[in-house]
Amino acid sequence: MNNKTQPYNQLTDLPPNIDLDSAVLLKSSIKASRLLAELKGYCQTLPNPQILINTIILQESKDSSAIENIVTTQDDLYRAMISSDDNAHTSSAAKEVLMYKEALYSGLELLKKRGLTTNTMVSIMQKLKNTTAGVRTESGTRLANPSSKEIIYTPPEGEELLRKKLTALENFIHDDADHIDPLIKLALMHYQFEAIHPFADGNGRTGRIMNVLYLVHLNLLPLPVLYLSSFIIKHKGEYYRLLREVTEKKNWNEWILYMLKAISETAALSLQKIKEIQQLKEEIIVISKEVLKSSYNRDLVDLLFCHPYVKIKTLEQNKIGHRQTASTYLQKLAKANVLHPMKLGKEMYYINHRLMKIISN
Numbered sequence: 001m002n003n004k005t006q007p008y009n010q011l012t013d014l015p016p017n018i019d020l021d022s023a024v025l026l027k028s029s030i031k032a033s034r035l036l037a038e039l040k041g042y043c044q045t046l047p048n049p050q051i052l053i054n055t056i057i058l059q060e061s062k063d064s065s066a067i068e069n070i071v072t073t074q075d076d077l078y079r080a081m082i083s084s085d086d087n088a089h090t091s092s093a094a095k096e097v098l099m100y101k102e103a104l105y106s107g108l109e110l111l112k113k114r115g116l117t118t119n120t121m122v123s124i125m126q127k128l129k130n131t132t133a134g135v136r137t138e139s140g141t142r143l144a145n146p147s148s149k150e151i152i153y154t155p156p157e158g159e160e161l162l163r164k165k166l167t168a169l170e171n172f173i174h175d176d177a178d179h180i181d182p183l184i185k186l187a188l189m190h191y192q193f194e195a196i197h198p199f200a201d202g203n204g205r206t207g208r209i210m211n212v213l214y215l216v217h218l219n220l221l222p223l224p225v226l227y228l229s230s231f232i233i234k235h236k237g238e239y240y241r242l243l244r245e246v247t248e249k250k251n252w253n254e255w256i257l258y259m260l261k262a263i264s265e266t267a268a269l270s271l272q273k274i275k276e277i278q279q280l281k282e283e284i285i286v287i288s289k290e291v292l293k294s295s296y297n298r299d300l301v302d303l304l305f306c307h308p309y310v311k312i313k314t315l316e317q318n319k320i321g322h323r324q325t326a327s328t329y330l331q332k333l334a335k336a337n338v339l340h341p342m343k344l345g346k347e348m349y350y351i352n353h354r355l356m357k358i359i360s361n
C-alpha cells in the first residue's frame, strides 16, 4: 500500500503485470487508432498544414497550461504572439503559454534527432520553464490537491533513482518488440512519467507534450496536432483521480480507457476544426481576391491564419507591404468583414474573428 506522504520509491518499471490485450482495451484502442488515422490522412492532403495547425497547437498550449492554473485570455495570448517588441505589456501567463509552444516545437526537433530520451524530456522542461534546472536532486516535492491542499502523492526521491526510472521508461518507449498496442503504451507511459515526476515543476506539461510527440514518433500523426488537453481540462477531476488510483489500487484499466477516450474524442475534434479552418481559408481567399484585386497576396492570407490578431506593423514585419499599403489592405478586409478591427490598449488590432470562433468553441 502506498503512503501518500512518503516518497514512492517502490514505483515499478513498465509494463505492469496485467492483461494489456483484453477485448475492452483493444476495442477502445481500435476506435482511437481509426480516428487518428483519419486525422493523419486529412493532414496529408493539405498543401500547407503547418499554417492551419498553428492556432490549434497554440490552443493546446493554452489548455495544457490552464490545467496547471496558468490562465490567459485569448486577447492576451494572440497579442503576445505578435508583439516581439512591446513585451512589457504581455502577461506572464501568456508568456508561459508561448514558451510551452516553443518547447513543443523544439521537442519535435530533438525527437527527430535522438528520440524521446531522458535528455529530450529534460530539454522540453527547461524550455517551457525557462530554467537550467534538471532532474530533481533535493527531496520535498509533493503533489497536493489544488483546492484542499491535502497531499495526494509524494514522488520517488534521489537523483540516481529518478534517472534509473527515466532510463527504464525511455527503453520501454523505444522497445518495439514488446507488441503492446501503441496507444495503450501511450497511456502507460503518461502515468509512469507523472509518477516519476522527475522535475521540481513542469511535469504535467512536459508529460503532455511527450504524448503528442510520441504519436509523431510512431508516425501515427505527421504533426503534433492532437488537441488532447481540451479533453483533460474538461475531465480534470477524473485525470487526477485515475492517476492516483493506478498508484493506490493498480486500477490500470480505467486509466488506460480514459486516455484512449481522450485520444478518440480529440482526434475527432482536431479533424473537425482543421476542416473548418481549411474551408474558412478557401472562403477568405476568394473574398480577398475580390476585395484586393491585383494587390491580392497569398502570404497575407497565410499570415492571417498563423496570426489571427494582426496590427499594421505585423504586416510590415512580414514584408507584406509598407505602412500605408498594409493599412489599406487591413481596412479593405475589415470592410468586407473578413477582419474585425478592435482597439486594445493604444493599438488597433485586426482580428480574424471567424477563425477565433472556430478555435475557441
Ligand SMILES: Nc1ncnc2c1ncn2[C@@H]1O[C@H](COP(=O)(O)OP(=O)(O)O)[C@@H](O)[C@H]1O
Binding pocket: 067, 068, 143, 152, 153, 194, 195, 197, 199, 200, 201, 202, 203, 204, 205, 206, 207, 240, 243, 244, 247
Ligand atoms: N496522483 C498523481 N500521481 C502522479 N502524477 C499526478 C498525480 N496527480 C496529478 N499528477 C500530475 O502532476 C501534474 C502536475 O505536476 P507539475 O509538476 O506541477 O506540472 P506543471 O508544472 O506542468 O504544472 C498534473 O498535471 C498531472 O499530470
Ligand SMILES: [Mg+2]
Binding pocket: 068, 201, 202, 203
Ligand atoms: Mg506546477
